[in-house]
Amino acid sequence: GENVEQHPSTLSVQEGDSAVIKCTYSDSASNYFPWYKQELGKRPQLIIDIRSNVGEKKDQRIAVTLNKTAKHFSLHITETQPEDSAVYFCAARTAGGSYIPTFGRGTSLIVHP
Amino acid sequence: KAGVTQTPRYLIKTRGQQVTLSCSPISGHRSVSWYQQTPGQGLQFLFEYFSETQRNKGNFPGRFSGRQFSNSRSEMNVSTLELGDSALYLCASSLMRDNEQFFGPGTRLTVL
Numbered sequence: 001g002e003n004v005e006q007h008p009s010t011l012s013v014q015e016g017d018s019a020v021i022k023c024t025y026s027d028s029a030s031n032y033f034p035w036y037k038q039e040l041g042k043r044p045q046l047i048i049d050i051r052s053n054v055g056e057k058k059d060q061r062i063a064v065t066l067n068k069t070a071k072h073f074s075l076h077i078t079e080t081q082p083e084d085s086a087v088y089f090c091a092a093r094t095a096g097g098s099y100i101p102t103f104g105r106g107t108s109l110i111v112h113p
Numbered sequence: 114k115a116g117v118t119q120t121p122r123y124l125i126k127t128r129g130q131q132v133t134l135s136c137s138p139i140s141g142h143r144s145v146s147w148y149q150q151t152p153g154q155g156l157q158f159l160f161e162y163f164s165e166t167q168r169n170k171g172n173f174p175g176r177f178s179g180r181q182f183s184n185s186r187s188e189m190n191v192s193t194l195e196l197g198d199s200a201l202y203l204c205a206s207s208l209m210r211d212n213e214q215f216f217g218p219g220t221r222l223t224v225l
Binding site for chain 1: 156
């Protein structure tokens with residue numbers, strides 16, 4: 001089955017800095033990669049996703065890049081703000097298969113004011 | 114549109130008891146998945162239901178079961194509770210099986 005590894009497990013940055021979280025996946029058939037943000041005590045919320053026919057996608061201060069050859073994808077947050085502090089999860093899903101995403105273990109992002 | 118709702122939000126049970134959790138998907142969504150979230154294991158997939166049929170099951174013992182009703186609402190049941198079942202149980206709904214998933218707030222289950 002699919003295996004997703006996420007790094008780092010904890011990331012501490014100063015407000016205004018950029019943050020990058022990286023994930024690798026094992027199944028070359030995976031073609032959908034969502035990112036979720038989970039604030040303390042709240043539900044995971046989809047913040048951005050990318051499909052394998054696209055190399056990069058941006059939404060304001062967040063972007064995701066995908067390298068299918070290397071089987072890794074990354075979340076980039078620019079101009080970080082304290083409200084970006086949360087746990088971020090990446091996931092990979094294979095189309096035409098089970099449709100079940102495999103999640104990474106999560107990255108705790110701390111943005112210091 | 115209202116989001117995914119789950120009831121109850123909090124539960125405290127003792128070992129050996131059973132529990133039923135409920136999930137109401139976003140209106141029009143037909144696929145419901147359940148996940149167990151713990152600090153040590155992250156998000157672990159439990160089941161996926163679509164059109165009242167279980168389409169996939171994760172690697173959990175038979176004490177964990179579920180079902181989906183004709184209105185797409187779903188329930189999951191855990192029998193003979195163990196201490197290790199303490200977790201946040203999340204359900205997620207999607208329009209169809211290959212669309213993005215939206216999570217509910219979760220049910221926090223504590224087993225004493």
